[in-house]
Structures are given as structure tokens and as C-alpha cells.
Amino acid sequence: MSAEPKAATRDEPMNMLELAPEFFERFFAFFRPGHQEGIVPSRIKELARIKIASINECDT
Template sequence: MSTARNHGNRTSGLDMMALVPDFFERYFAFFRPGHQEGVVPSRIKELARLKIAAINECDT
């Protein structure tokens, strides 16, 4: 039996990280610098993400 919880047709992201930890370590090593570093401050990037989600009526 899998330890992942099923949320409708989705599996919790934390459950996925537990199932494939090596993949997520590599993913976050790639993702984190672009998310937290760069010319544009992280705060502005997050505000842009929120605005994009609102424009697309995404509430997840």
C-alpha cells in the first residue's frame, strides 16, 4: 500500500517528495536559485505569481 494520500485525482506534493526524495532534492537545487535569487526581488516575483493566478482565476 502506498503512503501517498490521494486528493481527488491529485497526490499531495509532500507525499510525492517522500516517495521520490532524490528527484526533489535535484529539482529544488534547480528551482531555488531562480525563485529566490536574480535581478527581481523575491517579493516582487511572488506578487507577480499571485497576480497571474488571479487573472487566470486560479484558487489553488
């Protein structure tokens, strides 16, 4: 018999917007203009974000 605790499981993902709505409101107010405006198209910015996450071994 193993004494190791089992990992908790969830059937549904957590809705972080419900848990911290004020944080996400401020985050999106900061993030959207930089993502949607400027010379570089949003698609290229998103691809760069995904590549950076991959390089840093970050699951997004």
C-alpha cells in the same frame, strides 16, 4: 441507492517530498537560484507566480 463511487478521503495530506525525494531535490536545485537571486526581489517573484497561477486557474 446510488451506484456512483464515493471520493476517497484522507485525514492527512500526502507528503510529496517523501514520495519522490530525488525529483524534488532536482526541482529545488533548479528553482531556488532563480527565485532567490537576480534583480527582482523574491517577494515580487512569488507574487507574480501566484498571479500566474490564478490566471491559469491553478490551485497552489
